[in-house]
Amino acid sequence: MIADMRETLEAVLGPISEPVLLPGGASKEAWAVDASGERLLVRRAGGGVIHRHTLTLRHEFEVLQAAHEAGVKVPRPVLYIADLDGREAFVMERLEGETIGRRIVRGPVPERLPVQMAEELAKIHALPREQLPFLEEATIDRLADELDEVAEPHPAIELGLWWLRENRPPPREPVVVHGDFRIGNLVIDDGGLVGVLDWEFAHLDDPARDLSFSLVRAWRFGADDLRLGGIGDAEGYLERYNELTGFGIRPEELDYWEVAGNVGWAIGCLTQAQRHLTGQDRSVELAILGRLGAEVEYEICHLLERQGVT
């Protein structure tokens, strides 16, 4: 299988080093290869069923191209391959730096990282949507539908959904969003942000939602006191973002969308566990998320309490 893959890759890239499968990635494979002295990464579809609301690798590649053209810090897209040993794939630059959340929050955290995150988001939210006509709009109403598909009672998630319905801020014009912008999906080195990875959840949405996703406690990797992804405060981040976009997003909107981010991830835990339970993708890591979702439910309760709900 590696031999077939290598043959296809060499046909387009020239001689390459032996492809090495990198750890992690439940739904996508990542292979490290070097070609003509360049560090490359081959992102290839996994064996499992492609779940809803994620882009195909072709579309993800197009988003990456658009982001790269607009000067967003991303791995340079090299080429799309429709059939790489039976599955679609694309090749991009392999950036050097740290992506493991636990190691990043342990520090030392580059001082400019929060501001750099704001700067990249501002660029992403300015991407021309006409250039990416396949991107769909996502509303938070979709969350209730996703929960219904799991068909388990989760009153804490219901409370979160109820609060989100009751307190919705005035909607903002949807923009192109990354959809999973957080520590863990960013490459970081001593100088700060090197690149934004994992564009498969890109869609059209309220920019404040994308801006708030990195506040979700689960993505602070244990450094709970630092609201922005365990690496900093939200204030400077929000200020820099507003300065660049002129959107004037208010701190209350961050609070609102932080709850939404937690509700989304609580449901995400359940749907991931379903992949195991339905036999679509048997794995202990997916299975246990069905139980660890209780952590996220507790955080939803905690946030609502702070909003004065009793």
Place this chain on the structure above:
Amino acid sequence: MSERPTAEELAEAIEEFLAGEVLPTLDDHRARFRMLVALNALGIVRRELAKVPPEEEAEQRELAAQIRAGDVPAGTLARVKAHVAERLLIASPHYLERYE
């Protein structure tokens, strides 16, 4: 309430992982033998768990439906939070310490 995955389903997931992914990588005879014994023991745990009747979840279903309908009287959050905390004592006991 019978949470998913149930204890039985979790034991099954571990069995599959150990038998399918770890056992084939063990070259040491003694480690292989002990892994097979461990898998037998885990099978006992799983079958024993299968006999435990599922807990009643009607109350949680009713509460979830009520909240969905917008019926959220004062005190609902406290009740829900206490129940989540109870589940965490099983699923992730140290997590609650992070809120102290």
